Amino acid sequence: MKPNPIHRLPAPLEAAVQRLKLAAREAAERTIESLGLAALAASNAYQRDGLLGAQFELNRKSAMFALVFNDALDERVLRELGPAATREGGLETRTRGSTHTPSLSGQTDWASLSLVEDKEVEAQISAERFGMDVSAACEWELRELDGYVSAMIGDAGGERDRNPLKPDLVGHAMLRGIETVSDRADVRKVLTTEISRSLGGLLRACYGDILTELRRAGVQPVGLTVRNRTPRAAGGAAFSGTDPGAEAESSRPSGLGGRPDSGQRTGGFGSSTRSGIYPGRGGASPAPRGGMFGHVDPGMMTLIRRLAYVEGPAASGAYVSDYGDVPVDGGEYAQPANLIRAHRDELRGASKGALDHMVIDVIGFLFDQILADPKVPPQMARQIARLQLPVLRAALGDPSFFSSRKHPVRRFINRIASLGAAFEDFGDEGAKQFLAKVKALVHEVVDGDFEQIDVYEQKLAELEAFTAELARQAGPDQAAAALLTEKEEQQRLRQLYAQRLQGELKDVQAPAFLRDFISKVWSQVLLRAAEQGGTDGALAQRLRTVARDLFLSVQPKATPALRKAFLTQLPKLMQDLTEGMNLIGWPEEARRDFFGQLMPAHANALKHAPTSQLDINLMAHEVDRALKRPPPSRDELSASAHLPVLTEEMPQALSSEEAQRVGLVSEAAVNWSGQVDIDLSAEPETPPDNRPLAPGLPAADAEETPQGAALVNHLEIGFAYQMHLDGEWKKVRLSHVSPAKTFYIFSHGGRHRKTISLTQRMLMRLCETGRLKAFESAYLIERATARARRQLSALSSAAPATR
Numbered sequence: 001m002k003p004n005p006i007h008r009l010p011a012p013l014e015a016a017v018q019r020l021k022l023a024a025r026e027a028a029e030r031t032i033e034s035l036g037l038a039a040l041a042a043s044n045a046y047q048r049d050g051l052l053g054a055q056f057e058l059n060r061k062s063a064m065f066a067l068v069f070n071d072a073l074d075e076r077v078l079r080e081l082g083p084a085a086t087r088e089g090g091l092e093t094r095t096r097g098s099t100h101t102p103s104l105s106g107q108t109d110w111a112s113l114s115l116v117e118d119k120e121v122e123a124q125i126s127a128e129r130f131g132m133d134v135s136a137a138c139e140w141e142l143r144e145l146d147g148y149v150s151a152m153i154g155d156a157g158g159e160r161d162r163n164p165l166k167p168d169l170v171g172h173a174m175l176r177g178i179e180t181v182s183d184r185a186d187v188r189k190v191l192t193t194e195i196s197r198s199l200g201g202l203l204r205a206c207y208g209d210i211l212t213e214l215r216r217a218g219v220q221p222v223g224l225t226v227r228n229r230t231p232r233a234a235g236g237a238a239f240s241g242t243d244p245g246a247e248a249e250s251s252r253p254s255g256l257g258g259r260p261d262s263g264q265r266t267g268g269f270g271s272s273t274r275s276g277i278y279p280g281r282g283g284a285s286p287a288p289r290g291g292m293f294g295h296v297d298p299g300m301m302t303l304i305r306r307l308a309y310v311e312g313p314a315a316s317g318a319y320v321s322d323y324g325d326v327p328v329d330g331g332e333y334a335q336p337a338n339l340i341r342a343h344r345d346e347l348r349g350a351s352k353g354a355l356d357h358m359v360i361d362v363i364g365f366l367f368d369q370i371l372a373d374p375k376v377p378p379q380m381a382r383q384i385a386r387l388q389l390p391v392l393r394a395a396l397g398d399p400s401f402f403s404s405r406k407h408p409v410r411r412f413i414n415r416i417a418s419l420g421a422a423f424e425d426f427g428d429e430g431a432k433q434f435l436a437k438v439k440a441l442v443h444e445v446v447d448g449d450f451e452q453i454d455v456y457e458q459k460l461a462e463l464e465a466f467t468a469e470l471a472r473q474a475g476p477d478q479a480a481a482a483l484l485t486e487k488e489e490q491q492r493l494r495q496l497y498a499q500r501l502q503g504e505l506k507d508v509q510a511p512a513f514l515r516d517f518i519s520k521v522w523s524q525v526l527l528r529a530a531e532q533g534g535t536d537g538a539l540a541q542r543l544r545t546v547a548r549d550l551f552l553s554v555q556p557k558a559t560p561a562l563r564k565a566f567l568t569q570l571p572k573l574m575q576d577l578t579e580g581m582n583l584i585g586w587p588e589e590a591r592r593d594f595f596g597q598l599m600p601a602h603a604n605a606l607k608h609a610p611t612s613q614l615d616i617n618l619m620a621h622e623v624d625r626a627l628k629r630p631p632p633s634r635d636e637l638s639a640s641a642h643l644p645v646l647t648e649e650m651p652q653a654l655s656s657e658e659a660q661r662v663g664l665v666s667e668a669a670v671n672w673s674g675q676v677d678i679d680l681s682a683e684p685e686t687p688p689d690n691r692p693l694a695p696g697l698p699a700a701d702a703e704e705t706p707q708g709a710a711l712v713n714h715l716e717i718g719f720a721y722q723m724h725l726d727g728e729w730k731k732v733r734l735s736h737v738s739p740a741k742t743f744y745i746f747s748h749g750g751r752h753r754k755t756i757s758l759t760q761r762m763l764m765r766l767c768e769t770g771r772l773k774a775f776e777s778a779y780l781i782e783r784a785t786a787r788a789r790r791q792l793s794a795l796s797s798a799a800p801a802t803r
Contacts, residue, residue, distance in 0.1 A: 009077070010152050012217045016165055016210045017077055023206040024069045024174065027199035028062050034194055054190040057182045069177035076172055077164040081153060123175050130196050131168025138204035139355045140294075140399050142166070145207055147221030147295025147397075148214045165210070167203060174199060221295055293451055294397030301393070301451075303350045307343055308389045308446055335378075336371050336385030340364040340392060347392075356396060362694050363392050365791060369784035373417070375776060379435055380420030383442045384413055384780075390450035397451075403698035408456035410781050415460060416442075417780035419467055422720035422733040424749065430470055437466050467718040471735045480662040480755050481736040484743040487654060489634060492740055496632045497523045504626040509619055510551050513597045521594075522547050525580040527631050535630050544627040546576040551623050554601045555616050556608040563606055570602070662745070663755040665725065667762055676724050676770050693789060700785075711767045711774065712760075720775035721746070723756070723766065731775060732756060 009017065035055035042048035058065065135142055142163075149163050178191045340347065341364045348357050367388055371381050394409045395401045401409060416438055423431040441459045448455060472478065502519035522543075529540040553573060557563040581591055654664060692699045706714040715721075715734055723732045723746065736745035744763050746756040758766070766772040777783070 009081075012214050012219055013149070013152050013164070015213060015217075017073065019206055019210055019213075020073060020165065020170055020203075021066070021070050023202045024073075024170070024177070024199060025062075025066045027195055027202055028058060028065055030198040030202075031191070031194045032059050032062065034198065035190075038194075050186055050190055053184075054182075054187045054194070057187055058191060061181045064180050065177040068180045069173045072173035072176035073170065076169040080164040080169065123172070126192065127168050127171035127175060130171035130174070130200070131166060133196075134167035134170075134200050134203050135353075137200065138207055139353055141204060141207040141211060143296075143397070144211055144221070144294040148211065148219050150295070151219060151221055165207075170199070170203070171196075293394050293453060294399075296393060296397045296451075297350070297352060300347075300350045300352075300356075300396070303346065304389045304393055307339060307346075336382050338364060338367050338371060339385075339388045340367060351396070358694055358697070359395050360392065362402075362697065362788070363388075363395050365788040366781070366784050367391075369787040369791075370413075370780060373780060373783060375421050375783075376417050376780060377420050377423070377426065379426050380417055380438070383435075383438050384416060386442050386446055387413060390445060393450060399698050402693060403700050405701055405779075405782065408453055408460065410779075412445075412456045412460045412463075414779035414781055415463060418716075418720070418776060419463070419718045421775065422718055424731070428753075430473075433470060434467070437463065471717050480745055480757060481738075483658060483662055484736075484745065484757060485738055487658075488738045488740055488742045491742065493632055493634065494524050494527060496636065497527060500629075500632065501626060504629075505623065508551065508622060509615075510554055511597070511601050513594070514550065514554060514601070517594060518547050518550070521584075521586060521590075522580065523631075524584045526627070528583050530631055543576070543580055544624075546573065546580065547627055548620060548623050549573055550577070552616070552620060554598075554605050555619070556605055558613065566602075566605075662757045664757045664759075665762060667765065670725070670766075670771070672765070672769065691789075693785060694792065707773065708770070709764065709768045711772065712764055715744070722773045722775055723748075724771040725756070 032055055035051050035058070039048045039051040039055065042051060145165060146163055149165060153164075174195060175192065178188055178195065181191060182188055340360060344360065344364060347360050351357060351360065367385070370376070371385055373381070376384070391401075391409055391413070394407075398407075401407050404410070419434065420438070423434065425431060426435060441463060445455060445459055450456075472481070498520045501523050502515070505515050505519060508515060525543055526540060526547075529537070529543050533539045549569070550573065553566060553570070557566055578591075654662070658664075659666070715737070717734055717737060720731055720733050723730050730748050732746035732748040734744065735747050736743075738744075742760055744758045744760070746758070747753050748756065763772070778786070
C-alpha cells in the first residue's frame with residue numbers, strides 16, 4: 001500500500017475526491033445486495049452460480065476493493081494534475097512487483113495500441129464507455145463542475161479534459177479495484193457490469209453534493225471576461241474587447257481563425273488570480289467579481305463574442321444585430337434576423353454534447369417567437385435581438401434559465417418588452433428617452449462582461465429607476481400627481497390625527513357615537529382651523545372648547561341650575577357645531593344622522609341620576625389634555641403604519657374642479673350592472689404549462705398570472721393595461737402611484753394623451769369586475785415559450801408521419 005498522497009491537493013478538491021471514494025464504497029455494498037437478488041431471479045443454475053460466486057468474492061474482498069480503488073483514484077488524480085507531457089505522452093508503465101506492464105494514459109495515441117496488451121485496451125475502452133454513460137446522465141453537473149475545478153487547479157489554458165474528477169478516471173479506478181477481487185474473467189465481467197450500474201447511479205447525486213460543497217467553500221467558477229479598451233488599428237487585436245495580456249499568455253489556438261481566448265480567467269479558491277491557489281504562477285489579483293453563469297467551453301465563448309461583433313477596417317466593434325431605426329419600403333420596419341438560426345451549424349460545431357446542441361436549437365426557437373411577437377414594438381424587438389448571443393451564453397451555462405421565471409436575464413428581457421409595449425407613439429418625447437435608455441443598457445450588456453449575473457441585475461435596476469423617473473417628469477401627469485400626492489398627505493394627516501384622538505378618548509365616559517364624531521370628524525375641523533389660523537389661533541382654541549363642551553353636554557345634570565345653564569348654552573353649541581361642519585363641508589345626510597343621535601343623548605342627560613362633580617371635572621380635564629395636543633405634522637407620516645383609503649364614508653378629498661382636472665373616475669360613472677364586452681385585442685389565455693421545453697431541460701417553476709382582485713397587488717409603473725370605460729376597451733399605461741397607494745394615475749393615447757385617475761377603492765372594483773386587465777396575458781419569454789412548445793410538438797408529431 002502506498003501512502004495517501006491526497007494532501008497535495010487543495011482542500012475543496014480533496015473533499016471532492018473523498019466523496020467519490022465514499023460513493024465507490026456504497027456502490028460495492030449495493031452491488032452485493034443486487035447480486036443476491038439477481039441470483040434469486042436467475043433463469044438457470046449456471047447464471048445463478050455465476051452471480052452467487054461474484055457476490056461471494058466481492059463480499060469477501062470488499063475492503064480490498066475499496067483500498068485499491070482509493071489508491072488508483074489518487075494515482076489518476078495526481079497524474080491528471082501533472083504536466084501535460086505526462087498526460088499526453090501516450091504510454092507509461094505500472095509496477096506490479098518486478099513486472100512492468102505498459103498501460104494507457106488519458107490521451108493515448110491510438111496508433112501505438114500494438115504495444116499494449118489486449119486487456120489494457122479493453123480496460124481503457126471500458127473506462128471510457130463508463131465515463132460516457134455517466135457524462136450523458138449528469139451533463140449539467142459536469143459542465144458546472146468543470147468551471148469550479150479549473151478555477152482550483154489554475155487551468156489557464158481552458159482544457160476541459162483536465163478534470164481530475166471526471167467519470168472515466170473513476171471508471172479506471174473501479175476496474176483496478178475489480179481486478180483485486182477475483183482473477184476469473186467471468187467474475188470480473190459480472191462485477192464490472194453490476195458495479196458500473198450501481199456507481200453510475202450514485203455519481204449524479206455525488207457530483208451535485210460536490211458542487212454544493214465547493215460553493216459553500218467560497219470557490220468561484222472560472223470564466224472569460226472582456227476588458228473594454230480603445231479599439232486598435234487594423235492588424236492589432238482581433239476585436240476591441242481583447243486583453244493583450246491574455247493574448248500573450250494564450251499559446252493555444254481556438255480553432256476560430258487562430259483567434260485566442262477572449263479574456264482572462266478569473267475565480268478560484270482563496271485567490272482570484274489566473275493561477276488559482278498555486279503560488280508563484282500568476283500576477284496581481286484582479287478586483288473581486290460577482291456571481292457568474294456556469295462554465296462554457298472557451299472555444300464556444302470565443303465564437304459567441306466573434307458573432308456579437310463585426311470587424312470593420314479599424315476593428316470598430318459595430319454590432320451585427322444593431323439594426324437601424326429607418327423603415328424599409330412601405331413604412332414597415334425590417335424584422336431583426338435570428339442570429340442563432342443563421343449561425344446554427346457554426347455554433348453546434350463549437351459546442352460539445354447533445355445537450356448543448358439542444359439548447360442552441362431551443363434558444364433559436366424562442367427567438368423566432370420573441371422577434372415575431374405582435375405585442376413587442378419593432379423598436380424594442382431590435383434591441384432585444386441584440387441580446388440573442390448573451391442569452392445563449394446564459395442558457396448554455398445555467399439550466400435555471402429554463403426553470404426559473406425570476407432569472408435575471410429573463411426578467412431583463414421581459415421588462416424591456418413590457419415597458420416598451422406600453423408606449424403608443426415612439427415619436428413622443430418620453431418614448432424617445434426610454435428607447436435611448438434601453439439602447440444604452442443593451443449596448444453596455446453586449447459590450448461588457450455578459451457572463452456575470454450581476455450585470456443583468458444592475459441593468460434591470462437602472463431600467464426600473466429610469467422608468468420611475470420618467471413617470472415623475474411626465475407633463476400632464478406630473479401636475480396631476482403633485483395634486484393627488486398633496487391630497488393624499490392631507491388625508492393621511494387626518495387619518496393619523498383621528499387614530500390618535502380615538503386612542504386618547506377611548507376611556508372617556510360618553511356615548512360611542514360621540515367619541516367617533518370627535519376623533520373622526522371634529523379632528524378634521526381642528527386641522528382645518530390650524531391651517532387657517534395656526535394651532536394656537538383663536539379659531540382653533542374656540543373649536544377645541546366646542547369639543548369639550550360637547551362631551552360635557554351629554555353628562556347627567558345634578559341640579560336644576562345645571563339643567564337651566566345647559567338649555568341656555570345649547571343653541572350656541574349647535575351653532576358652533578354647524579360652523580365646524582361647514583368648515584370641512586361635511587355632508588348633510590351625515591349631519592342629520594349625527595344630530596338624530598345627539599338629541600336623545602341630551603334628553604337622557606336631563607333624566608339620569610347625577611354624577612359626582614369630581615368625576616365630571618376629571619373627564620373634562622382628560623378631554624382638554626387630548627385636544628390641546630398639537631396635531632401631527634407631515635414629518636410624522638412615515639411613522640404611520642395604516643394607510644388611508646378613500647371610501648364613501650369619508651369626505652371627498654377633491655373638489656369637483658380638481659377631480660375634473662386630474663380625470664378622476666367616480667363610481668357613479670360606471671355601469672356596474674352592465675356586461676363587459678370581450679376584448680378582441682387581447683391574446684387568448686392559455687393554461688400554464690410547466691413541463692420542460694425539451695427533453696433534458698429542467699421543468700419551469702409555477703407561473704403567476706394575477707387577474708381579478710389579485711391584479712391590484714401586481715400593478716407596475718410603466719406597464720400597459722386594458723381598461724373598460726365608457727363602453728369600450730382602452731389601452732392605458734400606469735404612470736403614477738401615490739406613496740400611500742391611495743391614488744393611481746393612468747394615461748392613454750398618443751400625442752394627445754389623456755389622464756385617468758382612480759382611487760384604490762375604484763381600482764379594486766374595476767379589477768374585481770374584470771374591467772381592468774393586464775395588456776399581456778404573460779411576459780414575453782413565457783409567451784414565446786408557450787408558442788415554441790406548440791411548434792416543437794407539431795414538429796415532433798409530424799416527424800413520424802414523414803418517415
